[in-house]
Amino acid sequence: GESVGLHLPTLSVQEGDNSIINCAYSNSASDYFIWYKQESGKGPQFIIDIRSNMDKRQGQRVTVLLNKTVKHLSLQIAATQPGDSAVYFCHNAGKSTFGDGTTLTVKP
Amino acid sequence: GAGVSQSPSNKVTEKGKDVELRCDPISGHTALYWYRQSLGQGLEFLIYFQGNSAPDKSGLPSDRFSAERTGGSVSTLTIQRTQQEDSAVYLCASSPLAGTGGTNEQFFGPGTRLTVL
Numbered sequence: 001g002e003s004v005g006l007h008l009p010t011l012s013v014q015e016g017d018n019s020i021i022n023c024a025y026s027n028s029a030s031d032y033f034i035w036y037k038q039e040s041g042k043g044p045q046f047i048i049d050i051r052s053n054m055d056k057r058q059g060q061r062v063t064v065l066l067n068k069t070v071k072h073l074s075l076q077i078a079a080t081q082p083g084d085s086a087v088y089f090c091h092n093a094g095k096s097t098f099g100d101g102t103t104l105t106v107k108p
Numbered sequence: 109g110a111g112v113s114q115s116p117s118n119k120v121t122e123k124g125k126d127v128e129l130r131c132d133p134i135s136g137h138t139a140l141y142w143y144r145q146s147l148g149q150g151l152e153f154l155i156y157f158q159g160n161s162a163p164d165k166s167g168l169p170s171d172r173f174s175a176e177r178t179g180g181s182v183s184t185l186t187i188q189r190t191q192q193e194d195s196a197v198y199l200c201a202s203s204p205l206a207g208t209g210g211t212n213e214q215f216f217g218p219g220t221r222l223t224v225l
Contacts, residue, residue, distance in 0.1 A: 036216075042219075044151070044214075049213070089150065089151065098150045100149060
C-alpha cells in the first residue's frame, strides 16, 4: 500500500544552523511531491515542489532532494530562522495522502 | 487576491447537535478538498470535489459526515449528531487544476476549530 511518512516527528535546531527534514514514500506511481509548512493556527502553505524528472530543486533558502531509487525526499532549510518554526509536511500530490508532519523548533 | 476562506473560525457545540462548516475557495479553482486535523496530527483526507464530477467521498469517516459543493464554488461540510471524537480542525483547500489529488499546489484556508462538548 501507499504511505507517506516522516522519519522524525520533531526536530530542534539552533538559529543559523541548517535543517534537514526527511520523508519516505512507497507509492512509485506518483513521483510528484510538494512540501508544505504549517504555522500554528494556520493552514498549510506551499513551500516548494519537485517532479519526478528532477532530483534537486532550489528555492529561497530551501532545497528539496528527491531520490527515486530509495523513494526518499528531503527538505533542507539553510540558515534556519525562528520564523521557520512550524510543522512541515511532504505531500504526494498524486494522492490525497499527507504524513503526520515534522515539527521544527528553532532555538534562538 | 482573496485566498480560501472558512467560517466559522471556531465552533463549540454540544454532543448530538448538527454542525455546518463553510468553505469559500479561490475563484476559478476547480478542485476542492476537505481535511480533518486532530491536535498534533497530520491531515486526514475527507472528501474531494473536482468540477462537475461525482465527489471522492472515500475519506469520510462515517455516514454522519456529508459535504456539498454548490455551483462549483462554495462548499459545506455537515456533521450530524456530533460526537466528542469529531473535535478537530477542519481544513478546506482548493486547487486550480482538476485531477485526482491534483498535480498542483493546494491553497488552504485557515480552518474551522470544532469543539464538541
